[in-house]
Amino acid sequence: MEEIGFLGMGIMGKAMAMNLLRHGFKVTVWNRTLSRCDELVEHGASVGESPAAVVKKCKYTIGMLSDPPAALSVVFDKGGVIEQICSGKGYIDMSTVDADTSSKISEAITSKGGQFLEAPVSGSKKPAEDGQLVILAAGEKLLYEAAIPAFDVMGKKSFFLGQVGNGAKMKLVVNMIMGSMMNAFSEGLVLADNSGLSSQTLLDVLELGAIANPMFKMKGPAMIQGNYTPAFPLKHQQKDMRLALALGDENAVSMPIAAAANEAFKKARNEGLGDLDFSAVHKTVLGDKQ
Amino acid sequence: MEEIGFLGMGIMGKAMAMNLLRHGFKVTVWNRTLSRCDELVEHGASVGESPAAVVKKCKYTIGMLSDPPAALSVVFDKGGVIEQICSGKGYIDMSTVDADTSSKISEAITSKGGQFLEAPVSGSKKPAEDGQLVILAAGEKLLYEAAIPAFDVMGKKSFFLGQVGNGAKMKLVVNMIMGSMMNAFSEGLVLADNSGLSSQTLLDVLELGAIANPMFKMKGPAMIQGNYTPAFPLKHQQKDMRLALALGDENAVSMPIAAAANEAFKKARNEGLGDLDFSAVHKTVLGDKQ
Amino acid sequence: MEEIGFLGMGIMGKAMAMNLLRHGFKVTVWNRTLSRCDELVEHGASVGESPAAVVKKCKYTIGMLSDPPAALSVVFDKGGVIEQICSGKGYIDMSTVDADTSSKISEAITSKGGQFLEAPVSGSKKPAEDGQLVILAAGEKLLYEAAIPAFDVMGKKSFFLGQVGNGAKMKLVVNMIMGSMMNAFSEGLVLADNSGLSSQTLLDVLELGAIANPMFKMKGPAMIQGNYTPAFPLKHQQKDMRLALALGDENAVSMPIAAAANEAFKKARNEGLGDLDFSAVHKTVLGDKQ
Amino acid sequence: MEEIGFLGMGIMGKAMAMNLLRHGFKVTVWNRTLSRCDELVEHGASVGESPAAVVKKCKYTIGMLSDPPAALSVVFDKGGVIEQICSGKGYIDMSTVDADTSSKISEAITSKGGQFLEAPVSGSKKPAEDGQLVILAAGEKLLYEAAIPAFDVMGKKSFFLGQVGNGAKMKLVVNMIMGSMMNAFSEGLVLADNSGLSSQTLLDVLELGAIANPMFKMKGPAMIQGNYTPAFPLKHQQKDMRLALALGDENAVSMPIAAAANEAFKKARNEGLGDLDFSAVHKTVLGDKQ
DSSP, X not given: OOOEEEEOOSHHHHHHHHHHHHTTOOEEEEOSSGGGGHHHHHTTOEEOSSHHHHHHHOSEEEEOOSSHHHXXXXXXXXXXXXXXXXXXXXXXXXXXXXXXXXXHHHHHHHHTTOEEEXXXXXXXXXXXXXXXXXXXXXXXXXXXXXXXXXXXXXXXXXXXXXXXXXXXXXXXXXXXXXXXXXXXXXXXXXXXXXXXXXXXXXXXXXXXXXXXXXXXXXXXXXXXXXXXXXXXXXXXXXXXXXXXXXXXXXXXXXXXXXXXXXXXXXXXHHTTOTTSBGGGHHHHHHGGGO | OOOEEEEOOSHHHHHHHHHHHHTTOOEEEEOSSGGGGHHHHHTTOEEOSSHHHHHHHOSEEEEOOSSHHHHHHHHHSTTOGGGTOOTTOEEEEOSOOOHHHHHHHHHHHXXXXXXXXXXXXXOOHHHHHHTOEEEEEEEOHHHHHHHHHHHHHHEEEEEEOSSTTHHHHHHHHHHHHHHHHHHHHHHHHHHHHHXXXXXXXXXXXXXXXXXXXXXXXXXXXXXXXXOOOOSSBHHHXXXXXXXXXXXXXXXXXXXXXXXXXXXXXXXXXXXXXXXXXXXXHHHHHHGGGO | OOOXXXXXXXXXXXXXXXXXXXXXXXXXXXXXXXXXXXXHHHTTOEEOSSHHHHHHHOSEEEEOOSSHHHHHHHHHSTTOGGGTXXXXXXXXXXXXXXXXXXXXXXXXXXXXXXXXXXXXXXXXXXXXXXXXXXXXXXXXXXXXXXXXXXXXXXXXXEEEOSSTTHHHHHHHHHHHHHHHHHHHHHHHHHHXXXXXXXXXXXHHHHHTSTTOOHHHHHHHHHHHTTOOOOSSBHHHHHHHHHHHHHHHHHTTOOOHHXXXXXXXXXXXXXXXXXXXXXXXXXXXXXXXXX | OOOEEEEOOSHHHHHHHHHHHHTTOXXXXXXXXXXXXXXXXHTTOEEOSSHHHHHHHOSEEEXXXXXXXXXXXXXXXXXXXXXXXXXXOEEEEOSOOOHHHHHHHHHHHHHTTOEEXXXXXXXXXXXXXXXXXXXXXXXXXXXXXHHHHXXXXXXXXXXXXXXXXXXXXXXXXXXXXXXXXXXXXXXXXXXXXXXXXXXXXXXXXHHTSTTOOHHHHHHHHHHHTXXXXXXXXXXXXXXXXXXXXXXXXXXXXXXXXXXXXXXXXXXXHHTTOTTSBGXXXXXXXXXXXX
């Protein structure tokens, strides 16, 4: 792969760009607050003065922005990606954005002759640093193939999922299963406790069985102590449940468990728990015990 | 531990008794059809002519029967455990039985001065052969402690959960979470498929994330091929959901996800899927696609 | 109809027996606390000194007791119905009891050669006084036919539903629909209120439309004022939901709405609302607004 | 009230305009296919050549169009309402449209200085002919007050609900309760039938009790014969459930019963029942019995 552009030096972007540098890629970085690029420069990165400047210089540019407005801004604002993207250049948006944002960016890039790939990741700070992200790519297949060497050092695994939008959909499906599981887990913890069993023992038993999984292991001990420090805020999880249900509605898929879980998360929001971790739905199940 | 009695040479019991023999325990076995004891005898086991005869000879006797009627039968029928159990002797029922059965046996044993432990296991044929069962014991603590050396060779881990009944309750809680998860998983598989995503890719993505677990890994590939060969029959899973909900009712625990999952399993029963694996609830979610 | 016996002079029994007297029936009454019979005697009733004495005197005897223990007690205790029931005599239990209680009484009566009818009623104090009850009879058809003249003055309508147990089942089905409707109604009231609409206007609109019904009209105004004075306690409604779901389980009927409503009632019990009216589930839906 | 304009001579509009004529109002009508105005003219109506012409002539104009595109068309197309609406004139849209359509029309009318009222109705052909509609008005209060004489002859009752959008919201709340009730009713019918009770008797018992309502009475007999001729198509009912749940989501109202009902309607859509009456959800509950 030629020199790679990288827009967005937040916690995730910085770690991902660093991995590229460490594995010998030439990287030109940009960030709204330029000082956040310093560490990268020490490791050999060049700096571009605007997204457009980065795109001009590089055949491929990756964006890793914090949210949809930021993702739109680097593309459409003055000095944005759109000013220099053209045939022969590619833009890979690895931010987590909604389908609308993704398709707006996709249309703008391709209408200028550029190639586009959405490639949201699963995994947070630690996996980003360790090059252990899971990358859900969708859009231009040729661009995906060109990006594989970069994906290989940023992630442990990348998937090509077809047309633009499929990356976001896959994340919704996964998060929908995760949200329902968190509810089932919460109900189990409360049922055990109220039935005179030890919640800790339940965690130990679960850990040894067919449904053992990292989420139960990571979050269970905090939950039984009433600690719901936000990693993935409940209101975002509820939004993903809602979007997954809407996707099901479009396709006439009846999902009674997801629907019940969504209402439980809404109950939690109603109780003011929206900014806590999504595991705080446990507090709603606990009810008066709390 | 002294010589151990072992009643019931079904698939599970035979594998468990064999592990005891392999690790140097002296074992006296009994089975309704005596020929099923032959292989054990070749490996050094003695044979008792009745449950009572086994109990008479051994300080501790383990029962591993196929169902509640069989579990009651070895205790209460002519020549049953009850005829020889007495102070200084213990009976450990490792069968999976309901709370009523367990407490009937418990009362009978203790009223004769004997010690009683219920110790249902989690895990099937393979873990039984490999000594990798998880043992959920409840009842007489001293008997539990005496049984630890035997439990250590039959299982990878044993838990003491308090009073008789708690072993069964813990299994219900675990199976309730499992049943809800299976429903969430099924909804996710169908949502992916109907939204134009590959079910196999969903399995691959799940396997790499925070909710990866052996059940998804084991059952997922079969499910997307419509293969629901029974390991744990759906009607039994639904019965456990119902019992878990009843336990919640007693303790005023509201469990909307478990309730929705229970109704989905009932729908599957209504569609004639009760004897298939509990993963066949997937077929119900699929609906007309099938 | 010949002279009728009447056991149980509670609020309901007294009103029902009074209607019989007013319409010219000869009635012999009994009550545990005999003084509660005085008013009836003023209106021409005779008094029996025990249930057995009443049965001895009358060809047909009606029981209207407060709960299953009381219903069992008048039949099986010393001086009970069972001592004098015999071929040619009938016993009609109009109490609301569970299926087990009903079938115990049925078996005892019929094994002595007597005829038995269960005939629980729908309607409370006012309909009892006005002869406007709805009577759900099941058991001996000939006894039902003989009782029609009495049923005609106590109720506005009676049904014969077949074998013993069907009266109780029909009540469960009706109460299940009622409990689900109460939940839907509560959700609607809260949705209107939280969306900036007037709850009172919602009541007015509902009253004019296709789903107008006495329950919404009667309970709605109290509910929007947070008044849940018990007419039918929430814990009893939840018990009926549970029994209806169990009936569905036996017959493989999947009832996701009833299951969700049952969990909402359990949530309300968990919040300490079990002794309020079943409309108090509204308070649970309100959540933090309260 | 001065001369009234009336746009849209469909089944509903024709019956409503006829009632105005019958009660002595002067009415100028318009319809895309002009011949549909003939009968009105025989009863004394004038005809306008376009919506704009009607608005020019009348102080108040009512629109009753079949769907959102038609409602938008009479306002915005060439010769539309917008060309002549101005200060001192009012437009009352009685069509059933979504919130977006309503607010687009509202903004256009008021930006030209006109008054606007949305006034969707509850009730179909027969109530329209009999002047028995229920009118849910929202928007300009003064216009509402001016329209009361007309509303009084078209409907049995009208409500003023505040700002534009509230009429649509009130309909959603009512339809949400109705959809949940239809599900509860269906579950009850199937539970009765599968438990050996007569569905017809259940209808009779319900009719006499606290939850008796026109919908059960009207639709019940057809449902138990498997007749789901569409009056209100299931796919529209499901859409209203979805929109009501979305309204709840905005306001953090948890509605588990509505959510379960919505999934049941989606199941029915998945089974190809979307174009039948919404009572066809009964067929889904029936399952294999069908």
